Amino acid sequence: MRKLLFLLLVAFSVQFSFAQTEDSIFIKRISDEILTNGKAYENLRHLTKKIGARLAGSPGMVKSEQWGLRVMQESGADKAWMQECMVPHWVRGGKDEATATYTEPAAGIKKMNIKTKFLDIAALGNSVGSGKNGLTEDVIQINSFDELEKRKEEIKGKIVFYNYKFNDTYVNTFLAYRDAGQYRGQGPSRAAKYGAKAVIIRSMSHATDNNPHTGATRYDSAYAKIPAVAIGLRDADWLSEQLQKRNVKVTLKTNGHFLPDTIGHNIIGELKGTEFPDEIITVGGHLDSWDNCEGAHDDGAGCVQTIEILRAFKAIGYKPKRTIRFVLFANEENGLRGGNKYAEEAKAKNEKHILAMESDAGGFTPRALGFSGSDEQYQKVLSWKSLIAPYGCTEINKGGGGADIGPLNRSLKTPTASLNPDTQRYFDIHHARSDVFEAVNKRELELGAVNMAAFIYLVDKYGL
Amino acid sequence: MRKLLFLLLVAFSVQFSFAQTEDSIFIKRISDEILTNGKAYENLRHLTKKIGARLAGSPGMVKSEQWGLRVMQESGADKAWMQECMVPHWVRGGKDEATATYTEPAAGIKKMNIKTKFLDIAALGNSVGSGKNGLTEDVIQINSFDELEKRKEEIKGKIVFYNYKFNDTYVNTFLAYRDAGQYRGQGPSRAAKYGAKAVIIRSMSHATDNNPHTGATRYDSAYAKIPAVAIGLRDADWLSEQLQKRNVKVTLKTNGHFLPDTIGHNIIGELKGTEFPDEIITVGGHLDSWDNCEGAHDDGAGCVQTIEILRAFKAIGYKPKRTIRFVLFANEENGLRGGNKYAEEAKAKNEKHILAMESDAGGFTPRALGFSGSDEQYQKVLSWKSLIAPYGCTEINKGGGGADIGPLNRSLKTPTASLNPDTQRYFDIHHARSDVFEAVNKRELELGAVNMAAFIYLVDKYGL
Numbered sequence: 001m002r003k004l005l006f007l008l009l010v011a012f013s014v015q016f017s018f019a020q021t022e023d024s025i026f027i028k029r030i031s032d033e034i035l036t037n038g039k040a041y042e043n044l045r046h047l048t049k050k051i052g053a054r055l056a057g058s059p060g061m062v063k064s065e066q067w068g069l070r071v072m073q074e075s076g077a078d079k080a081w082m083q084e085c086m087v088p089h090w091v092r093g094g095k096d097e098a099t100a101t102y103t104e105p106a107a108g109i110k111k112m113n114i115k116t117k118f119l120d121i122a123a124l125g126n127s128v129g130s131g132k133n134g135l136t137e138d139v140i141q142i143n144s145f146d147e148l149e150k151r152k153e154e155i156k157g158k159i160v161f162y163n164y165k166f167n168d169t170y171v172n173t174f175l176a177y178r179d180a181g182q183y184r185g186q187g188p189s190r191a192a193k194y195g196a197k198a199v200i201i202r203s204m205s206h207a208t209d210n211n212p213h214t215g216a217t218r219y220d221s222a223y224a225k226i227p228a229v230a231i232g233l234r235d236a237d238w239l240s241e242q243l244q245k246r247n248v249k250v251t252l253k254t255n256g257h258f259l260p261d262t263i264g265h266n267i268i269g270e271l272k273g274t275e276f277p278d279e280i281i282t283v284g285g286h287l288d289s290w291d292n293c294e295g296a297h298d299d300g301a302g303c304v305q306t307i308e309i310l311r312a313f314k315a316i317g318y319k320p321k322r323t324i325r326f327v328l329f330a331n332e333e334n335g336l337r338g339g340n341k342y343a344e345e346a347k348a349k350n351e352k353h354i355l356a357m358e359s360d361a362g363g364f365t366p367r368a369l370g371f372s373g374s375d376e377q378y379q380k381v382l383s384w385k386s387l388i389a390p391y392g393c394t395e396i397n398k399g400g401g402g403a404d405i406g407p408l409n410r411s412l413k414t415p416t417a418s419l420n421p422d423t424q425r426y427f428d429i430h431h432a433r434s435d436v437f438e439a440v441n442k443r444e445l446e447l448g449a450v451n452m453a454a455f456i457y458l459v460d461k462y463g464l
Numbered sequence: 465m466r467k468l469l470f471l472l473l474v475a476f477s478v479q480f481s482f483a484q485t486e487d488s489i490f491i492k493r494i495s496d497e498i499l500t501n502g503k504a505y506e507n508l509r510h511l512t513k514k515i516g517a518r519l520a521g522s523p524g525m526v527k528s529e530q531w532g533l534r535v536m537q538e539s540g541a542d543k544a545w546m547q548e549c550m551v552p553h554w555v556r557g558g559k560d561e562a563t564a565t566y567t568e569p570a571a572g573i574k575k576m577n578i579k580t581k582f583l584d585i586a587a588l589g590n591s592v593g594s595g596k597n598g599l600t601e602d603v604i605q606i607n608s609f610d611e612l613e614k615r616k617e618e619i620k621g622k623i624v625f626y627n628y629k630f631n632d633t634y635v636n637t638f639l640a641y642r643d644a645g646q647y648r649g650q651g652p653s654r655a656a657k658y659g660a661k662a663v664i665i666r667s668m669s670h671a672t673d674n675n676p677h678t679g680a681t682r683y684d685s686a687y688a689k690i691p692a693v694a695i696g697l698r699d700a701d702w703l704s705e706q707l708q709k710r711n712v713k714v715t716l717k718t719n720g721h722f723l724p725d726t727i728g729h730n731i732i733g734e735l736k737g738t739e740f741p742d743e744i745i746t747v748g749g750h751l752d753s754w755d756n757c758e759g760a761h762d763d764g765a766g767c768v769q770t771i772e773i774l775r776a777f778k779a780i781g782y783k784p785k786r787t788i789r790f791v792l793f794a795n796e797e798n799g800l801r802g803g804n805k806y807a808e809e810a811k812a813k814n815e816k817h818i819l820a821m822e823s824d825a826g827g828f829t830p831r832a833l834g835f836s837g838s839d840e841q842y843q844k845v846l847s848w849k850s851l852i853a854p855y856g857c858t859e860i861n862k863g864g865g866g867a868d869i870g871p872l873n874r875s876l877k878t879p880t881a882s883l884n885p886d887t888q889r890y891f892d893i894h895h896a897r898s899d900v901f902e903a904v905n906k907r908e909l910e911l912g913a914v915n916m917a918a919f920i921y922l923v924d925k926y927g928l
Contacts, residue, residue: 035632041672168499171855171911208505208906365829365886391635394858422829422886424907442672443888447635 023387023461027454031391033312034450040308041442043071044301044363048294048437055125055291056331057089057262064287068267068303068328075307076314077269077326085341087264087331088126092291093255096123096229097134098200100239102248119239120232121200122212122292122432123254124184125334126219127228130198134253135159135227137197141243145182148190156195159250161231162187163202163240166427173206173423174361177430180204188228189220198227198252202236204427210234211432214290216334227254264288266338267328269310275321279463282325282342282356282414283309283456286332286404293435297426300437301363301445303328305419308449309456320460322354329404332360336403343407353414355459358402359452362430363445364421366392369455370400373415377464381417384458393420393451415464419452487851487925491918495855497776498914504772505906507535508765508827512758512901519589519755520795521553521726528751532731532767532792539771540778541733541790549805551728551795552590556755557719560587560693561598562664564703566712583703584696585664586676586756586896587718588648589798590683591692594662598717599623599691601661605707609646612654620659623714625695626651627666627704630891637670637887638825641894644668652692653684662691662716666700668891674698675896678754680798691718728752730802731792733774739785743927746789746806746820746878747773747920750796750868757899761890764901765827765909767792769883772913773920784924786818793868796824800867807871817878819923822866823916826894827909828885830856833919834864837879841928845881848922857884857915879928883916 034040051067054060065082072080098119106113123129140158142148148155162183167176181204188199203213210232219225229252231239242248267287273279285302289295310326330338346353369388371381378398385396401409401416408414421444429435498504515531518524529546536544562583570577587593604622606612612619626647631640645668652663667677674696683689693716695703706712731751737743749766753759774790794802810817833852835845842862849860865873865880872878885908893899 031635032633035635168907169496171495171499173907206907365888367831424829424911425905428905441889441892443632443637443670447888 020387023458026457027387029316030312030453030457031450033316034308034446034453035443037315038308038446039311040304040445040449043304043307044296044440044445045437047300047304048296052294053291054287054289054295055333056087056264056288056335057259058291061264061288065265065267068287071307072267072269072310072326075269075311077310078272080269082265083268083341083345084263084265085330085337086261087337088335089259089262090126090334091257091259092123093129093257096121097253098229099251100242100248101251102242102246104246119235119250120210120212121229122214123256124201124217124228124230125214125290126216127188127254127256128225129255129257130227130252134251135197136249136251139200139239139243139248139250141240145190152194155191158196159198159200159252160191160196161200161239163236165202166204166206168206173427177204177427184215184230185218188217188226189223192223192226196226200229200231200250203230203233205233205430205432207233207428209434211434213431214292215431227252229254264330264338266330266342269326271310271313271320271324273321273323274319277323278352279322280325280351280353281322281456281459282327282353282405282408283452284327284329284404285359286338287328288331288333290333290431293431293433294437295435296437296440297362297435298430299332299360301440301448302359305359305363305445305449305452309453312453322460324456324460332403339404339407343411346408347411353408353412354464355417356405356408356414357417357452357456358405359419359448360402360404361419361423362421362426363440363448364425365444366419366448366451367422368395368397368420369393369451370397370418370420371415372399372401372409373464377415380464387458388451388454391450391454392447417455419448421448484851487922490921491851493780494776494917494921495914497780498772498910498917499907501779502772502910502913503775504768504909504913507768507771508760508904508909509901511764511767512760516758517755518751518753518759519797520551520728520752520799521723522755525728525752529729529731532751535771536731536733536774536790539733539775541774542736544733546729547732547805547809548727548729549794549801550725551801552799553723553726554590554798555721555723556587557593557721560585561717562693563715564706564712565715566706566710568710583699583714584674584676585693586678587720588665588681588692588694589678589754590680591652591718591720592689593719593721594691594716598715599661600713600715603664603703603707603712603714605704609654616658619655622660623662623664623716624655624660625664625703627700629666630668630670632670637891641668641891648679649682652681652690653687656687656690660690664693664695664714667694667697669697669894669896671697671892673898675898677895678756679895691716693718728794728802730794730806733790735774735777735784735788737785737787738783741787742816743786744789744815744817745786745920745923746791746817746869746872747916748791748793748868749823750802751792752795752797754797754895757895757897758901759899760901760904761826761899762894763796763824765904765912766823769823769827769909769913769916773917776917786924788920788924796867803868803871807875810872811875817872817876818928819881820869820872820878821881821916821920822869823883823912824866824868825883825885825887826890827904827912828889829908830883830912830915831886832859832861832884833857833915834861834882834884835879836863836865836873837928841879844928851922852915852918855914855918856911881919883912885912
């Protein structure tokens, strides 16, 4: 009996180590293919430089959808299609303008000079405009929601300047983003509640430049919708300094408004499974970007990585056991209609989704994979760590997903995963005009695809 | 007895976990100080933008030494001094020029057009010039030393073009550098052995641009010293393509030569140990850079990180048990005279050096620490992993050091350590004109200093 057990153990070990070796050889092939013949970088160049900004409803969106479909086909999808969904259509509507005005003592007795300074701002996504003539009001600096509540009597008729700082002490910068994010999301309505006329929000960034960082705000329908803008960090510091010394008025002119919803699409490419075609693995990024940038890291990177996995699988002749869907989601930034649509259709068709993975944290050097699923599934995924680690993702963390695949998880309980690249540079460029192709490094981008491809391969081979 | 053992174990665990907690709190304080009040980035701006290139013997070297001494003092060193050493003084001596000439069939019968193309090159460090009039010879492409040996009869009188490619499939790019590095180091003399007149070496890089990457070459005194240049990657591809179709001549004009050795200095700042002042911990980077760039990553980053550790220790009032020396080494790039001098003096004075640590792999996001010492020491260092990991260095690898601290290790057996940042972007800019301040990210630079400071603190507290 003991001998049998021993032999069984040996057999198991041999098989296990044989499988590990086979897997590590296969993953090296994927990596070599992507690092040597990768097309992600050139695809990103096209998406950012030839198409550029592609907010839901914009002409850029339409062009990027056509591009996405074509590249899915060229990269070897068995089938590629557009999944229609209605998307919101917010437009900036013109140039955002802000001028600070203040007086300071001049040379002559009792004379005052009027000084002005242009501020670098960007209206928040989904925000309303100021009206044609703009609005001019005194500015009150508010450093936190606690302070807002304490000083609620002083808010009426003013422009609230939320100067809440991005917390530099978080090593993971996404924690600072989550922390400061409430001011962009809730700030306008919480100020409107007390009669504010507009809000200016310190950009959620620790960049050393002065670019404003936009992003979606959410109005609470209980209160007036007021104009809301983000301000660059240097201008925020300047404004804060002025306000300690004197009264400052700001004239804001923004033109944001919604046009009627329009038609957008998720772009889907598919490799049909050879053994379990009904089991679906989804991998994707979102195709839309903010209107003020090329959306190279957010999320051009996730899109071209997604396509690169498809291309590399085909290039090395990999025939997946399960069906793999490569998805460029519509409208992540200000509506999530693409992700919702994808989940709705999956539910309506009673599809079996075994995993959804997303890359939407920038095309930076890969450091970890995130995974959300049962404990048993997590242990299985964790057993692959040493196979993936050589390519950059040295950790597999609990908790992973993405905005676009959240609906699939909520409606079908699909386990979700994310590529977690290094976070240090993301909020320098996030939602700002500096999110351009030049900010992406070719190898970092490619290695992201390598790590994702390795993970998808293992899930395809062993299931979850 | 069992109970006693149990109580002892509990006591030990409590003490151990108390120490771990105390250490993790202290390291968080270091991190907060550096990420909030850090001066490394502004120091780097000064070093790169106000001083710039600082090759051994150059005016930039002298200015950077004065700057280094001043900043050491301002950052709170108990004592700061210059350690004199003779340094080589190689100069580029003028503009490097290269023109390719070839003929191609023209419209008329039997007519040929002469075509020329300027090539973007940089003479290798320590290389000899071509003479005033330059040299013009046929080019022969050689892809490897194996090929050189096979075709040795064809080399005489020609310019050898080593087109050995940087291997993209290595995830750790330093492996590709080591692999290709032999062509820069040995290539000129190995070609001269067979009568080559000059060599052109494909830049050791996988950049997407065309900047040539210089670096030191080493002549073998048995053969003629011939001019040697690096060529940008696009021009290398172009040249290779041309050579497959036709004969190409290149005219090379370089002016490199040595002036007499001159005086350089290691810049040293010191915090005197309060308990074991005779036990010395060294941490440093090298102050010199190549002459064709700002040397921001190589190794301005290591210098300002070194100074930042000193500044942060003083700022939070840390009084080390052991003596910590912060060293900006002279002449790493083309002589190593600074590192040699430091080790010689340490030996002559019979100093006790317990650790030397170096940052010379760029100011990129930290990923690992490298350590070279006894197995017992490595196990001790490894026990600190969980304390350092939250700041980016999630691994402590066997094998770590740096060129400047190598001599100390060789002469005094001092254990050595290195900061191992992410390697993906380093060889885009290494020894090229693109190694500028703008290529450095503030937080990545600072986190490097945080991880080094944490390690130095632990070695200081617990010894090795």
